Amino acid sequence: MSEHRAIQTTPEWNALSEHAARTRGQHLRELFAADPDRGTRLVAEVGDLYVDYSKHRVTDETLGLLGDLARAAGLGEHIEAMFRGERINTTEDRAVLHTALRAPRGASLVVDGQDVVADVHEVLDRMSAFAEQIRSGEWIGYTGRRITRVVNIGIGGSDLGPKMATLALEPYATNGLSSVFVSNVDGEDIAGALAHADPEQTLFVVVSKTFTTIETLTNARTARAWLVESLGEEAAVARHFVAVSTNAAEVAAFGIDTANMFGFWDWVGGRYSLPSAVGLSVMLAIGPDRFREMLAGYRAVDEHFRSTPLERNVPVLLGLLGIWYRNFHHAPTHAVLPYSEYLSRFPAYLQQLDMESNGKSVTRRGEPVEVETGPVVWGEPGTNGQHAFYQLIHQGTQTVPADLIGFVHSAREVPGHHDLLTANMLAQAEALAFGRTSEEVAAGGVPAELVPHKTFAGNHPTTLILAPRLTPSVLGQLIALYEHKVFTQGVVWGVNSFDQWGVELGKVLANQIAPELTADDEPAPGHDSSTNELIRRYRQGRR
């Protein structure tokens, strides 16, 4: 693969800079007026997703220049390298093969002499058999009662994906199992989960890629102690605990029989792991068939990403539009606004996917990145956000590119609601793009002194993603769309989107500080005066 040349030194980057300077004053009102077909032309489809990107501050020329930039970054080669299983996660010397997690049965991808697709399906089959046993009541707890509650213990990628997807697909969870997610090391989290649980009917799914994550192990230990105390026997653990991990040794050391372990591989990043065994809680909730439908949804977008020319490649387009705003309009954030209560956790899920992947300031070769990289990703479901923070998007002083995600049908149609929800989504996209000029406001009889307050500048860019309904397949499609968008951006910026060294220092210091909070002597030298004083006050307060 060709070495990445600092992207800001390329003629393609310069061309975009010049183009941005030339077009900065351009308004979406003019762009739409000049091109009546814009709203049907600047759209794309992938799988079941209809993606309208016409309300972006771009022209055909902008899109062409962005495509040139992607080519200059060698995006096509990088996509192939990922799918082929090359070790593109260079700082950890690992392949990046989450796409193999959704490859069809019978496909083959040999990495280091091992057919990873065969391995994937072997685990999927074991997960499916286990899920069927739990869902049918064939698997019983230690005292002979069936499992009715699943408590997923994990954090980061071992929590956000399963939690987001279980909520998103709740209408497909029809067999009465309830799902609870515990992630925070704050004891309130596990205490809350245990308070409502019947130990005889609870299954704990402990999910940790490394099985060394302190939050997860602390919560799992508390759950284990609670179970053993409640049921009176260590032997009960085997019927009530399963593990999902890449680390069999640590699973065994923790006291979970590796016969009850579902494995995955170091070529699956935590934030990309939902379609692996990490999705076990989701499979328990919706059943193996629905889970496989979700994988098929991912696969549809994977295939599109791998085989579609860059100009028509939807994740590539979304990635490049993000770059347009981040680097050429200096937008610091990106909002994700799902018009579905079921997607409430989707923005949080995307925060890890995007910010842990592209929140980087050095290139793959360790040199400083001289351009802005990943934006702050945030969001809440519409219409709640409209009554909270949309004010800033409409009338604040910064550009907030936003994705609005909606559905033609809701999962449970409640009369009188869905049209109103959709009307709000469409209205917001329209209002954000076109605003209301001061002339229009004044013409409406608004007193002169209020005109500036009631004027909407507009020109706020949105992508609108519309799907028929939120099925398992559509959820898989949406996730893959964002995964590959993030990949595209990482390639253009020249960063490694698959490591996360930035989370390590806090972990090291927390391990150092934890014993100091209960020690009687002065804080260990080496902390700063602020940290020392905070430790002292905390200790005093605890005495």
Ligand SMILES: O=P(O)(O)OC[C@H]1O[C@](O)(CO)[C@@H](O)[C@@H]1O
């Ligand atoms: O699955 P594990 O190994 O417990 O890690 C949990 C999370 O912690 C992180 O490593 C960050 O600390 C994430 O990347 C990961 O998803």
